[in-house]
Amino acid sequence: MTLLITVFAAVIATTVWYVKPAASRLKVGLLVWMYWGASLMWLVDAIFEYVELKAAYFTPDPIDLLNDAFLGLSVVALALAVWVAVLLITDPNDRVKQALRRKK
Amino acid sequence: MACFAVPAVEAVAVTAVAFILQKRETARATQVVAGTDSPIEEHKTTLSRKLKWLRNLLFGGAFLLAFEHVWHGEVVPWFPFLTAVESGEAAAMLHEMATVGVMMAGVITLVWVGMVLVSNALEKRAAKLQPRTADENA
Numbered sequence: 557m558t559l560l561i562t563v564f565a566a567v568i569a570t571t572v573w574y575v576k577p578a579a580s581r582l583k584v585g586l587l588v589w590m591y592w593g594a595s596l597m598w599l600v601d602a603i604f605e606y607v608e609l610k611a612a613y614f615t616p617d618p619i620d621l622l623n624d625a626f627l628g629l630s631v632v633a634l635a636l637a638v639w640v641a642v643l644l645i646t647d648p649n650d651r652v653k654q655a656l657r658r659k660k
Numbered sequence: 661m662a663c664f665a666v667p668a669v670e671a672v673a674v675t676a677v678a679f680i681l682q683k684r685e686t687a688r689a690t691q692v693v694a695g696t697d698s699p700i701e702e703h704k705t706t707l708s709r710k711l712k713w714l715r716n717l718l719f720g721g722a723f724l725l726a727f728e729h730v731w732h733g734e735v736v737p738w739f740p741f742l743t744a745v746e747s748g749e750a751a752a753m754l755h756e757m758a759t760v761g762v763m764m765a766g767v768i769t770l771v772w773v774g775m776v777l778v779s780n781a782l783e784k785r786a787a788k789l790q791p792r793t794a795d796e797n798a
Binding site for chain 2: 558562585589591595596597600601627
């Protein structure tokens with residue numbers, strides 16, 4: 557479930573990066589790299605688990621499924637939080653600078 | 661247990677190589693500007709930039725996997741940071757790093773090699789099309 561959620565996040569981030577011209581400036585590429593890197597690593601993890609569990613890999617216990625889904629969403633949220641932090645620090649649209657100047 | 665450590669170590673090594681290469685490329689570009697070398701090919705992606713793609717994939721994935729390990733209680737914020745070492749399962753942890761970890765780093769590197777090959781092919785195609793387009797415009 558974690559792998560599935562991360563792959564969906566990677567595909568959505570890649571699509572946004574490709575379709576929106578402003579995405580590169582807004583560092584959407586950072587999300588693309590993080591999600592694809594994690595997806596590939598979890599894919600390897602899934603292959604090893606499949607080799608060990610065989611068909612049982614596809615019928616997990618509901619509690620494990622729920623925990624994995626919760627983890628997947630948390631991973632997506634963590635990457636988004638990192639992206640927002642980088643965006644605010646690099647401030648490509650000078651929004652933070654403008655806000656700070658306004659307060660003075 | 662600590663499989664993400666292998667891609668993380670590779671990421672550090674790749675970062676160092678990319679840094680050294682970028683310095684050399686910058687020095688070479690300066691020489692070109694001074695007119696002491698052949699003209700620079702502007703459409704070509706430099707090797708250091710391609711290495712940064714690999715670095716980003718490795719660091720991004722290792723970071724999110726590290727979070728997963730914290731989630732499962734396999735990595736803790738106190739010494740020795742890995743619960744497998746604390747509970748005497750270091751051999752199992754090293755085995756996992758040698759199998760799953762190495763495979764993770766290998767798959768990411770293979771995907772990156774594919775990306776570089778596609779990028780090289782696209783650059784070659786663009787270079788072939790460029791003179792033809794220039795002729796058509798003339």
